[in-house]
Amino acid sequence: MNQIFTKKETIKFRHVDFAGIVFYPRFLEMLNDLVEDWFEEALERPFSKIHETNGIPTVDLKIQFKKAGRIGEVLTKKLWVEKLGGASVTCGFKFEDENQNTVLEGEVTLVNVAISEDRNDIKSEAFSESMKSKIAPFQVVN
Template identity: 40%
Template sequence: MQVLELPVRFAHVDAAGIVFYPRYFEMLNAAVEQYFADIVGVDFRQMHLDRHIGVPTVHLEADFAVPSRLGDRLSIDLIVDKVGRSSCAIRYVIRCADEVRMRASATLVCMDLVKASAVPWPDDMRARMLVEASG
């Protein structure tokens, strides 16, 4: 499933004219934010301010295949592989057209922002995540 499309902007590139690797991680976070808003139905404002939960990344692995350059149009696929009681395993694929630029995998945890500890996914969110993970 495609979650996010975005152009490589000037702010994303380094002096060599390619995407500076930390900017990719910002793009992955933007894809997570879009996933929760569009697919799960709970945006980050609702999550953080109303429900007082967050979804920090607790594990992340990445492989960079081909550099991306200013003006490239990237698409980020976010695939939910597994939904646990309070975590989920996801994969990302960043492409420019049909060319894979980066692959990554991550674990997100549902966290109570007040207690700063993991909590079970709220039932409504978990149900939508499970539908996406099985589809």
């Protein structure tokens, strides 16, 4: 059975622009929060620990905005794995409103990287078998 990582988030005043709708960069912050929560809660790899020696940068992002989000609405944010590579993971995501209307959807590719002690050298590094086994249950099988 494929798992979908799900979190709820209420749209707050800080998220909206003068028109009263979510300013689109705030959606990207919400997506980053979702990824960070997934790593901490489901994969047991909190960003506070990752960034001591490694990183997990976004290298590709595709997003389609389907509907405006408004202050006070509760979004259900969903994330799943579409492709798991040696050092990369491509995740699909969808944010839905309280009526299950899609607000936005897309795909994000993350790469596991090693960072040298002097912080000058960053290169991809394969996920450990242990990490792959934690990611695998979220992979969608076509």
